[in-house]
Structures are given as C-alpha cells and as structure tokens.
Amino acid sequence: MSISKTRQKLVDVARQLFAKNGIANTTMNDIAVASGKGRRTLYTYFNRKEDVYSAVIESxxxxxxxxxxxxxxxxxxxxxxxxxxxxxxxxxxxxxxxxNGNLRAEFFRNIWMVEKVRKKFDEDE
Structure with missing residues (x-):
C-alpha cells in the first residue's frame, strides 16, 4: 500500500470511528487497531489526534x-x-x-478548527 493510500486509510477509519464514537471517545490506539496498522505507522503520519481530525475535515x-x-x-x-x-x-x-453521525456535533463544537481548514477550500472555490 502506498504512503498516500495508507494515510487515506487511516483518515477513513478515523472518520468512521469519530462518527460512531465521537472524537473524545476515540483514541489514537483505536484508530491504529481499527485500520490494521500499528501505532508507529499512525504516528508517522499524525502527531496527535487533532491532526487526524484536521485530516478528516480536509478529506x-x-x-x-x-x-x-x-x-x-x-x-x-x-x-x-x-x-x-x-x-x-x-x-x-x-x-x-x-x-458523519456523532462527528457532526464536533464540527459545530470545534467550528474554529473547521473554519481554519476550510479557509483553503474557500479560496479554491
């Protein structure tokens, strides 16, 4: 699996977990286990859960x-x-x-983060 495919798989799995359990109830370990990748692989792409969340928004x-x-x-x-x-x-x-189930509430609770990520999208649009 290529680097970009691995990263995208991690983001997809994280989105599903965030949607099902919420961000607060999802750990980096949960994402690693559910994706079938090790924690080392996850941390190769993301330093912290907030970075994964940003990648989900970007996706x-x-x-x-x-x-x-x-x-x-x-x-x-x-x-x-x-x-x-x-x-x-x-x-x-x-x-x-x-x-995005439970994740939609997070979009509104963390609207500043969504808006930060969305800024580039708005410029492109």
Whole structure:
C-alpha cells in the first residue's frame, strides 16, 4: 500500500470511528487497531489526534471540491451550471452531515478548527 493510500486509510477509519464514537471517545490506539496498522505507522503520519481530525475535515472538503469540479466541467448553459453547483453543494453538505453521525456535533463544537481548514477550500472555490 502506498504512503498516500495508507494515510487515506487511516483518515477513513478515523472518520468512521469519530462518527460512531465521537472524537473524545476515540483514541489514537483505536484508530491504529481499527485500520490494521500499528501505532508507529499512525504516528508517522499524525502527531496527535487533532491532526487526524484536521485530516478528516480536509478529506470531507476534498469530496465536496471534487464533486463541484465535476459539475463545473459539465457542458451546460451557465445559468443551469450555477443552479447545479448550488444544488450539488447543498446536497453534499447534507450527505456529509448524515454520513458523519456523532462527528457532526464536533464540527459545530470545534467550528474554529473547521473554519481554519476550510479557509483553503474557500479560496479554491
């Protein structure tokens, strides 16, 4: 498994654990065990749980960005494209909230961290 695939697996597993158990109830060891990787591998990519959480936020924003890029590349009238972009944006937000269970409350409790990570996304958008 390549470095980026290993990192992405860790992020995906962490997102699932955070969504199920919440951030406070998920440890770095839980992430390592659930991913089938050792703690050493996890700490190779992330220094602390907050770094994993940031990577989860980035991953969710990347999903949104990829979907918006897909819509932006469609051949359609500009006014239809704007409507489709708005619809896609709102749909992806709803999907993110639904798929992240307990994690959605953390997004609001730690809104400053979400906003910090989202700043780059906003600039790209």
């Amino acid at each position: 969710e924003l990347e999903r949104l960005s990829d979907k918006l890029d897909e819509v932006a590349g469609m051949k359609m009238r500009p006014q239809d494209k704007i409507i489709e972009l708005i619809y896609t944006h709102l749909s992806m937000i709803r999907e993110t909230v639904v798929r």
